[in-house]
Amino acid sequence: MASSAVQSENATRQLQAGDTSSGTCYRVRTTPVNPIMNDLVIQAEDLGKRYRIGERERYLALRDLVARAASAPARLFARRKSSSSNEPHTNGDRSYIWALKEASLDIRQGEVVGLIGSNGAGKTTLLKILSRITKPTTGRAEIHGRVGSLLEVGTGFHPELTGRENIYLSGAILGMSKREITRKFDEIVAFAEIEKFINTPVKHYSSGMYVRLAFSVAAHLEPEILFVDEVLAVGDASFQKKCLGKMGQVSREGRTILFVSHNMTAVRALCSRAILMKDGVVASSGAVADIVDEYLLSTAHEGSVREWRDPSVAPGNEHVRMSYIRIISPEGTPVIDIDSGAQIEIGFENFRKNVHLSVKVRVTNSDGVVLFVSNCFINSDSNSRCGFYQVKGKIPGHLLNAGRYFVDLSVCKDQRWVLLQLDGVVSFEVANTATGRGATMGVAPGVIRPLLSWSHSFEEVSSSSTNLSCGISHVRL
Amino acid sequence: MSFTTNSTWRRDGPAIGTTITPQKGWLDLNLNLRELWDYRELLYFFVWRDLKVRYKQTAIGAAWAILQPFLTMLVFSLFFGRLAHIPSNGLPHSVFYYSALLPWVYFAGALQNATNTMVENQRVITKVYFPRLLLPAAAVTSGLADFAFGFVVFIGMLLYYRIAPGPAILLLPFFLLLAVLTALGVGLWLSALNAIYRDVRYVVPFLIQFWMFASPVAYPSNLVPERWRGLYGLNPMAGVIEGFRWSLTGHGQPPNILFAASTVMVLLLLAGGVAYFQKMEGTIADVV
Numbered sequence: 001m002a003s004s005a006v007q008s009e010n011a012t013r014q015l016q017a018g019d020t021s022s023g024t025c026y027r028v029r030t031t032p033v034n035p036i037m038n039d040l041v042i043q044a045e046d047l048g049k050r051y052r053i054g055e056r057e058r059y060l061a062l063r064d065l066v067a068r069a070a071s072a073p074a075r076l077f078a079r080r081k082s083s084s085s086n087e088p089h090t091n092g093d094r095s096y097i098w099a100l101k102e103a104s105l106d107i108r109q110g111e112v113v114g115l116i117g118s119n120g121a122g123k124t125t126l127l128k129i130l131s132r133i134t135k136p137t138t139g140r141a142e143i144h145g146r147v148g149s150l151l152e153v154g155t156g157f158h159p160e161l162t163g164r165e166n167i168y169l170s171g172a173i174l175g176m177s178k179r180e181i182t183r184k185f186d187e188i189v190a191f192a193e194i195e196k197f198i199n200t201p202v203k204h205y206s207s208g209m210y211v212r213l214a215f216s217v218a219a220h221l222e223p224e225i226l227f228v229d230e231v232l233a234v235g236d237a238s239f240q241k242k243c244l245g246k247m248g249q250v251s252r253e254g255r256t257i258l259f260v261s262h263n264m265t266a267v268r269a270l271c272s273r274a275i276l277m278k279d280g281v282v283a284s285s286g287a288v289a290d291i292v293d294e295y296l297l298s299t300a301h302e303g304s305v306r307e308w309r310d311p312s313v314a315p316g317n318e319h320v321r322m323s324y325i326r327i328i329s330p331e332g333t334p335v336i337d338i339d340s341g342a343q344i345e346i347g348f349e350n351f352r353k354n355v356h357l358s359v360k361v362r363v364t365n366s367d368g369v370v371l372f373v374s375n376c377f378i379n380s381d382s383n384s385r386c387g388f389y390q391v392k393g394k395i396p397g398h399l400l401n402a403g404r405y406f407v408d409l410s411v412c413k414d415q416r417w418v419l420l421q422l423d424g425v426v427s428f429e430v431a432n433t434a435t436g437r438g439a440t441m442g443v444a445p446g447v448i449r450p451l452l453s454w455s456h457s458f459e460e461v462s463s464s465s466t467n468l469s470c471g472i473s474h475v476r477l
Numbered sequence: 478m479s480f481t482t483n484s485t486w487r488r489d490g491p492a493i494g495t496t497i498t499p500q501k502g503w504l505d506l507n508l509n510l511r512e513l514w515d516y517r518e519l520l521y522f523f524v525w526r527d528l529k530v531r532y533k534q535t536a537i538g539a540a541w542a543i544l545q546p547f548l549t550m551l552v553f554s555l556f557f558g559r560l561a562h563i564p565s566n567g568l569p570h571s572v573f574y575y576s577a578l579l580p581w582v583y584f585a586g587a588l589q590n591a592t593n594t595m596v597e598n599q600r601v602i603t604k605v606y607f608p609r610l611l612l613p614a615a616a617v618t619s620g621l622a623d624f625a626f627g628f629v630v631f632i633g634m635l636l637y638y639r640i641a642p643g644p645a646i647l648l649l650p651f652f653l654l655l656a657v658l659t660a661l662g663v664g665l666w667l668s669a670l671n672a673i674y675r676d677v678r679y680v681v682p683f684l685i686q687f688w689m690f691a692s693p694v695a696y697p698s699n700l701v702p703e704r705w706r707g708l709y710g711l712n713p714m715a716g717v718i719e720g721f722r723w724s725l726t727g728h729g730q731p732p733n734i735l736f737a738a739s740t741v742m743v744l745l746l747l748a749g750g751v752a753y754f755q756k757m758e759g760t761i762a763d764v765v
Contacts, residue, residue, distance in 0.1 A: 135759035
């Protein structure tokens with residue numbers, strides 16, 4: 001069988017490369033149900049994609065060609081003159097970027113793999129190459145199985161057509177046969193909850209209805225390999241939850257999924273393995289928990305720690321001069337999540353004697369809502385001294401919801417006069433956790449995310465007239 | 478085209494491998510007919526969509542399919558026939574012009590629609606894979622519906638003028654196929670070019686206008702000197718239109734050197750179009 005040959009060849013390759021870490025990681029995590037489960041369904045080697053800068057934003061007009069042709073002799077001359085300069089990504093007057101470089105990956109049947117990384121890391125490019133939307137510049141990949149790609153919600157929808165017509169059209173474009181669509185039609189309509197509007201052109205739909213219908217079509221795809229790109233970012237919270245549930249169900253059916261998402265909770269819950277991409281390369285690959293942590297670690301510290309080693313550039317004035325401000329986890333790591341809470345550390349130099357010094361911190365969320373203001377009164381009896389002050393504060397766990405927060409800092413005198421004010425001096429990210437969310441995933445709505453202490457009791461009420469017994473439950477806080 | 482190993486994504490068959498490799502040069506061509514066949518249902522849906530959408534929110538709907546060639550026919554009869562006295566091979570002017578306008582209007586519309594397919598379907602092209610060839614193919618196929626409406630009118634005209642087409646009418650599907658292939662061949666070139674150079678979309682109306690005067694729509698091809706006929710026939714639409722006139726009315730030129738030249742030209746155009754289109758297909762999602 002060709003596949004087993006491929007597999008053994010791959011095993012040799014892994015051994016030769018000495019790449020045991022990623023190899024064993026998922027081999028342990030995947031439990032083979034039958035021998036086919038060990039088949040490699042996606043094998044990519046050294047995939048690379050080069051774009052000309054601006055190529056995707058702007059189309060070429062003939063006049064550009066004319067202009068390029070006209071300037072060709074001058075360019076030739078210029079190149080000869082500057083041939084000693086050694087810029088890797090420039091070629092004449094065109095500049096190129098590698099959106100993807102030397103990406104190699106192996107995915108087995110039934111694996112659900114999360115593809116994570118910050119914006120521009122090459123996740124979507126990789127997905128587009130694997131789903132054959134565009135060809136790679138280098139490398140090769142082999143895919144075994146029927147592929148479905150879900151890179152946007154509503155692929156192929158036409159606004160003039162009715163809901164019914166769009167189900168067929170979009171379904172066909174996504175790869176369903178007409179018979180298959182007819183068979184699942186009622187299910188699709190029911191999932192989208194748009195029975196009443198099925199014969200209305202979708203241009204008259206509300207955006208919520210449109211998204212529900214579009215996702216419903218996509219959710220009923222049954223490919224062997226599914227590529228999903230952040231399509232869950234649309235729709236209201238309850239629908240998102242429904243979609244995640246549907247995806248979880250799909251993954252349990254033994255289908256192979258490559259899932260791009262920025263929702264780490266969803267990635268953790270759905271995927272068995274994750275691949276971290278960074279600047280167009282596959283940075284690491286392994287068990288989902290490790291890779292998600294690695295990703296959070298690499299992004300969390302962005303902007304959450306500021307240290308001014310050189311006093312001449314540190315913000316300050318004749319009263320005080322900043323030295324550092326850090327928002328870190330209580331253990332000192334940069335990853336802050338809902339459970340851990342955060343620690344604020346501030347260091348500054350004080351030049352004012354005999355005043356009441358206080359430090360005020362204001363925390364704002366990304367919607368601009370002020371969550372709280374907190375003061376640290378340093379010298380309550382007007383006895384400040386010249387020198388270096390260090391202040392530490394703790395934001396408790398189970399207070400801030402997941403999200404990005406911005407910190408305004410001010411140093412005050414006598415609780416009234418502002419000596420130094422720095423707005424938005426640092427920001428930090430609180431990562432989501434599943435605590436108190438049960439089986440549901442995603443970020444819970446709400447500005448804060450407290451962990452309430454619930455208790456419950458139960459007493460049985462038996463009825464003599466019937467054999468039924470029911471109970472009264474008391475739930476209290 | 479490099480997605481060649483076996484077939485892929487057989488909708489109801491066993492899963493077979495797909496190999497993804499970079500775009501090679503011009504010579505790396507391998508039209509995957511098996512894959513196109515597997516996607517025939519999607520071709521049907523694209524045609525169906527074109528037809529559904531074409532006359533939505535129009536007051537008279539599909540009547541446009543009839544009005545366009547019919548009104549053009551009236552204008553031609555008046556100016557070229559009555560005023561300029563251009564010979565019409567002994568046919569009534571209206572029949573003479575309409576029999577040429579039938580394939581011509583189809584060709585012009587199909588070419589225009591095929592050219593715009595890549596740009597109009599940009600969103601789909603950048604989000605999901607299917608053989609891009611289906612889009613121009615659907616555009617030239619859906620134009621046949623309008624052709625059918627126009628043809629019904631032509632039958633009425635034949636009855637009115639009591640013209641009985643001879644057995645030559647059995648060759649009509651062949652001439653129609655030639656028109657479809659011409660529209661597809663040129664449409665493949667232009668749609669791929671239009672994805673990169675949007676100028677193409679402004680060029681096409683002029684191209685169609687000039688092309689019409691280079692085709693025997695408003696005049697019979699026997700006005701062209703005998704020794705130039707072969708060269709004239711390099712315009713594939715010359716062969717198509719002469720063929721239409723001859724097979725529908727029995728008047729005019731039976732297939733000759735002109736027609737042979739047209740047929741060869743269509744095949745060349747189509748082969749070139751497919752080759753160029755396939756070269757562009759792999760990266761069209763990046764530039765469109």
